[in-house]
Amino acid sequence: MTDKFISIEGIARRYPKAGGGDTTIFENLWLSMARGEFVCVIGHSGCGKTTVLNILAGLDAPSEGAVIVDNQAIAGPSLDRAVIFQSHALLPWRTVLGNVAYAVASKHRRWSAAQINAHAQRFIDVVGLTGAEHKRPAELSGGMKQRVGIARALSIEPKIMLMDEPFSALDALTRGTLQDEVRRICLETGQTVFMITHDVDEAIYLADKVVLMTNGPGAVIAEIVDNPLPKTRARADVHKHPLYYAVRNHIIDFLVARSKSFDKGAAYDPRNVPVVRPGAAPADVSPFVPADAGTQSNTDRASGPGFPLARERTG
Ligand SMILES: Nc1ncnc2c1ncn2[C@@H]1O[C@H](COP(=O)(O)OP(=O)(O)OP(=O)(O)O)[C@@H](O)[C@H]1O
Ligand SMILES: [Mg+2]
Numbered sequence: 001m002t003d004k005f006i007s008i009e010g011i012a013r014r015y016p017k018a019g020g021g022d023t024t025i026f027e028n029l030w031l032s033m034a035r036g037e038f039v040c041v042i043g044h045s046g047c048g049k050t051t052v053l054n055i056l057a058g059l060d061a062p063s064e065g066a067v068i069v070d071n072q073a074i075a076g077p078s079l080d081r082a083v084i085f086q087s088h089a090l091l092p093w094r095t096v097l098g099n100v101a102y103a104v105a106s107k108h109r110r111w112s113a114a115q116i117n118a119h120a121q122r123f124i125d126v127v128g129l130t131g132a133e134h135k136r137p138a139e140l141s142g143g144m145k146q147r148v149g150i151a152r153a154l155s156i157e158p159k160i161m162l163m164d165e166p167f168s169a170l171d172a173l174t175r176g177t178l179q180d181e182v183r184r185i186c187l188e189t190g191q192t193v194f195m196i197t198h199d200v201d202e203a204i205y206l207a208d209k210v211v212l213m214t215n216g217p218g219a220v221i222a223e224i225v226d227n228p229l230p231k232t233r234a235r236a237d238v239h240k241h242p243l244y245y246a247v248r249n250h251i252i253d254f255l256v257a258r259s260k261s262f263d264k265g266a267a268y269d270p271r272n273v274p275v276v277r278p279g280a281a282p283a284d285v286s287p288f289v290p291a292d293a294g295t296q297s298n299t300d301r302a303s304g305p306g307f308p309l310a311r312e313r314t315g
Helices: 049-057 096-107 113-126 142-155 172-188 200-206 235-240 244-261 309-314
Strands: 006-016 022-033 038-042 064-069 081-084 160-164 192-196 209-213 221-226 274-276 299-301
Touching: 006 049, 022 049, 022 064, 022 221, 038 200, 038 244, 049 064, 049 081, 049 160, 049 192, 081 142, 096 113, 096 142, 113 142, 142 160, 142 172, 172 200, 172 235, 200 235, 200 244, 209 244, 221 244, 235 244
Parallel strands: 038 192, 038 209, 081 160, 160 192, 221 274
Antiparallel strands: 006 022, 006 064, 209 221, 274 299
């Protein structure tokens, strides 16, 4: 069942220390993602999330290990992988339309200027910037700049969307609207998404899986939370799901306590980290429990023996 569209295979990132030797930011990261999957990564500041995303983008290289996308090792940036950066990286001398059109033109080299502009305009409209096409980045608010970055990434209709806290600079209303838009577009286009966020509710609303990273140095993936929400979900109903608060509390518990004290222990296998389904008791016959969870305990590994959730939550 595991279509490994993206396969992160044992990557580490180390930087030389001033006095000699290396600092290990993270190590032994293994993660595979299926086509069309929406994965959110959560972890404290400095654990290496952006570094992992840059490696997926081909903008940085791992010190060890490799990333395979569609059976090919990543060797540099590609128009198949669009990045929405933590800080909006816009060309300051170009207008909103110019910034988005620049990306469209790099993907569709044979298109006429009219085609390029029409396509760019579509995505400017999607992110709610209609009317601001001719403004330059200096004339835009932080949230508007971020929306240009989102429009630019969406406009090249990539196979993989890499998003680094794309909504963090936005006011709550705009954030909600854009989360809905990005989710809709990603679902409609079968986009595979790797997104970093610090917002637990955002992760639960958007993700199929939430990857929990421990604090650095030497960060690892502690576990993967399998989101029990159905793929088709409405923002207004998300918190009414019977397992919503179990999932939310589990992730918050991790951030507050276990991300610091995580003990790899003898049972920890970085190639096969625990996949947890918080709150889903083994006997739970809730219609929301994923079909493949029926005969398994509430926590299992991608393959291999069950692993009791209680131990995870109290450890
Ligand atoms: N060029 C560099 N040389 C040395 N250390 C670096 C370099 N670039 C990044 N780091 C370190 O790598 C670690 C991970 O950085 P990264 O930006 O990936 O963290 P992050 O998890 O995205 O944090 P945040 O949530 O604050 O964005 C940090 O401790 C940072 O200081
Ligand atoms: Mg970061």
